[in-house]
Amino acid sequence: MARPSRAHERRAALVAAARRAVIERGVLDLRLRDVAEQAEMSSGAVLYYFPTLIDLLREVQREAVDRFCSAREAAVRDEPDPRRRLAAMVRSGLPTGPDDELCVLLYELGTIARRESSYAAEHIRLYERQVGIYTGILESGAATGAFTLTRDATTIARNLVALEDGYGLHIVMAVPTLDTARAARLLLAAAADATGCALHDLEGDR
Incomplete structure (x- = not known):
């Protein structure tokens, strides 16, 4: 046998x-x-x-992207209130600190995307999948009257993901310029401006 x-x-x-x-x-x-x-x-x-090492790292990147996005989807899946869902989404995208292994891994692998098209494609998939989650939350909130969107949902979603990426990088740098709690407050303020809905006073916000 x-x-x-x-x-x-x-x-x-x-x-x-x-x-x-x-x-x-x-x-x-x-x-x-x-x-x-x-x-x-x-x-x-x-x-x-x-x-090749590139082939192996491509698989590392694919696995990391799926793990990160699945965690974000799980963080908002069971919350019926779009306001709380949006706040949870904001928090789920930020590194917990400079030693957040998964976020550091994604930032490291993202550096190859400028030179390797396959890595760029996976990085785009990461971005678009997060944009899709945000867009669904924003559209749901607008449909129920919880949000008054200042722009179309996809534009707001793209801006929020880009802000997360920027703030996240500041959190994991060798000399961090802000911590997770501060970054979350800044992102919630941006989300509040874009939705016409106060988010800082929800239970669990800091």
Whole structure:
């Protein structure tokens, strides 16, 4: 009887090892042997499962994007009040601090997007998926009368995601210029201006 293939397990282990290596070394200084050492494998064994380091990092990026967006979707899924859903969405997109592994990972991998079209495509998918969540919340709030939108929902959504990206980068920098709580207040203020709805006084806001 043929032995069951462990290729899926090995690939998953390599993705996890590459994720740790990116967090420790950063993308720009990352070498194939760094991943191999994390996985306790030879470089040749890594290349057996992923033809190049770029291929492996592409899988790391895809997994990180899905994990991040799924968490954001889960954060707002069961909240019926569009105001609270919007506030929860704002909070779910910011790093918890400079050591937020998933957000740091996404920022690191985003640096390759300027040079590699496949990474750019995944980065666009990350952006558009978040815009879609925001747009749904904004349209729902406008339909129920909770929001009076100053612009179309998609424009507001795109601006909020861009603000999140900018503030998030400031949070995870080597010398952070603001913390998560301050960034959340700034984003909630922008969302309030765009929706005509006070958001800072909702339960759980700071």
